[in-house]
Amino acid sequence: DFLKQRNQQKIMMNVSKKSENECWEWLGQISNSGYGRILLKDEEGNKMHSAHRASYELFVGDTGKDDIIMQSCGNRLCINPSHLVKKPT
Numbered sequence: 085d086f087l088k089q090r091n092q093q094k095i096m097m098n099v100s101k102k103s104e105n106e107c108w109e110w111l112g113q114i115s116n117s118g119y120g121r122i123l124l125k126d127e128e129g130n131k132m133h134s135a136h137r138a139s140y141e142l143f144v145g146d147t148g149k150d151d152i153i154m155q156s157c158g159n160r161l162c163i164n165p166s167h168l169v170k171k172p173t
Contacts, residue, residue, distance in 0.1 A: 107162035119160050
């Protein structure tokens with residue numbers, strides 16, 4: 085849908101992507117805990133998201149409210165969907 089495409093484009097404007105397999109380094113705002121964050125629009129308005137969680141939701145699939153998204157590479161600024169793993173709670 086239009087909103088999803090818009091958010092995918094917005095997230096990719098804040099990434100340094102060398103190749104499909106390497107880390108996609110987040111270049112945007114960074115939280116105090118060292119993770120990327122981004123303001124995205126949804127049906128309810130604008131909302132702040134963790135960049136890696138937003139990347140998972142936009143490029144891989146839905147997550148539950150309590151699901152934890154982790155980087156398998158260990159890089160807090162990586163948002164490469166192939167490096168993101170969902171840990172159900």
